[in-house]
Amino acid sequence: NAGVTQTPKFQVLKTGQSMTLQCAQDMNHNSMYWYRQDPGMGLRLIYYSASEGTTDKGEVPNGYNVSRLNKREFSLRLESAAPSQTSVYFCASGSGTGGTYGYTFGSGTRLTVV
Amino acid sequence: AQSVTQPDIHITVSEGASLELRCNYSYGATPYLFWYVQSPGQGLQLLLKYFSGDTLVQGIKGFEAEFKRSQSSFNLRKPSVHWSDAAEYFCAVGTSGTYKYIFGTGTRLKVLA
Numbered sequence: 001n002a003g004v005t006q007t008p009k010f011q012v013l014k015t016g017q018s019m020t021l022q023c024a025q026d027m028n029h030n031s032m033y034w035y036r037q038d039p040g041m042g043l044r045l046i047y048y049s050a051s052e053g054t055t056d057k058g059e060v061p062n063g064y065n066v067s068r069l070n071k072r073e074f075s076l077r078l079e080s081a082a083p084s085q086t087s088v089y090f091c092a093s094g095s096g097t098g099g100t101y102g103y104t105f106g107s108g109t110r111l112t113v114v
Numbered sequence: 115a116q117s118v119t120q121p122d123i124h125i126t127v128s129e130g131a132s133l134e135l136r137c138n139y140s141y142g143a144t145p146y147l148f149w150y151v152q153s154p155g156q157g158l159q160l161l162l163k164y165f166s167g168d169t170l171v172q173g174i175k176g177f178e179a180e181f182k183r184s185q186s187s188f189n190l191r192k193p194s195v196h197w198s199d200a201a202e203y204f205c206a207v208g209t210s211g212t213y214k215y216i217f218g219t220g221t222r223l224k225v226l227a
Contacts, residue, residue, distance in 0.1 A: 004157070031213060040123075042204065042219040050213055058214065090157055098211040098226075100165070102148055105157030 002027055006106035007093050013081040013113045021076040021109050023091030032074035032095035033103065034058075034066060034089040043090065050098070051076055081113045115218050116141050122216035127195050128226045135190040135221050137205030147188040148206040148215070158204060164188065175199070194213055200225045 004025045008095040013019055026034065030051045035043040035099060045058030063085060065077045089109045095101035119138045127133055139145060146165050150158040162173025169181040179190045188205060202222045208215035 032215075035217075040219055042218040046212060056213070074197050085179070092158075094213075098208070098213045099215065100146060100208075100210055102160040102163050103150075103158070103215075105150075107157045109154075 003106075004030070004091055004104050004106035005007065006089075006109050008109060009107065011109060011111050013078075013111065015082060015113060017081050018077065018079050019081065020078075021089055021091070021111075022073070023075060023106060024073045025091075025093040025104070026072065027070070027110070029092055029093035029095055030071070030097075030100055032068065032098055033092040033094065033099070034064075034074070034076045035090045035092065036060065037090060037108075038087050046089075062069060078111075081111075085111065085114045086113045087111060116207070116216055118205055118216050118218040120205055120221050122204075123219070124145055124222050124223040124224065125138075126226060130178075130222050131188075132197045133192045134199075135197070135203050135205075137188045137190065137218060139205075139207045141186075141187065141209070141216075143209040145207045146209055147181060148208075149173065149177070149190045150204045150206065150217075151175075152202045152204065152220075154201070154207050159188070161203075161211055162193070163206050193195070195223075197225045197227060199223060203218045 009024045034046040035050045047066040052071045091106045092103040117140045149161040205218040
């Protein structure tokens with residue numbers, strides 16, 4: 001099925017541990033995005049990639065790094081997890097330049113940092 | 115400053131009743147406007163979008179939204195709500211080529227049988 005696939009779906013980390021969230025899309029979209037969702041705060045953009053080989057910071061990039069491995073894959077890395085990074089993370093890909101025609105979202109990764 | 119406001123955190127309606135979810139925005143450029151729906155434990159799904167032209171846009175699942183430039187609003191409506199519409203709804207705004215859409219904080223809809 002066409003769409004955006006995220007792994008893992010759930011993860012518990014200890015403070016200071018690292019991990020990488022994986023995302024892949026098969027819709028041939030150029031742009032991809034990582035958001036975090038926290039109660040009462042909507043979605044906040046962490047990083048985005050306008051096209052293969054480029055990445056840029058969003059609203060809340062501190063503590064994260066990203067890699068656009070190829071057109072399909074866009075990963076998010078937490079180098080040293082902190083409790084403040086407990087959240088639900090969503091990857092999305094965008095249709096049209098800058099996601100003009102809207103985003104397709106993955107089903108999310110629920111991360112808990114203890 | 116650019117922003118999106120969804121004034122209602124929670125809304126409860128009876129099944130079969132009409133629905134209107136409010137969205138107000140502040141944006142310097144010509145806005146592109148979106149509504150997304152999120153069912154529990156799921157990602158967001160695009161309901162509809164507005165770029166230009168007819169200010170009343172139709173979306174999936176029987177939803178529609180009206181763009182009112184004078185009021186800086188893009189309210190979502192449905193004539194008759196079904197129990198399966200219970201979810202959280204997000205309004206988002208951006209502009210051509212921006213890559214940085216702004217999402218509202220969401221409105222959680224509860225449907226009473």
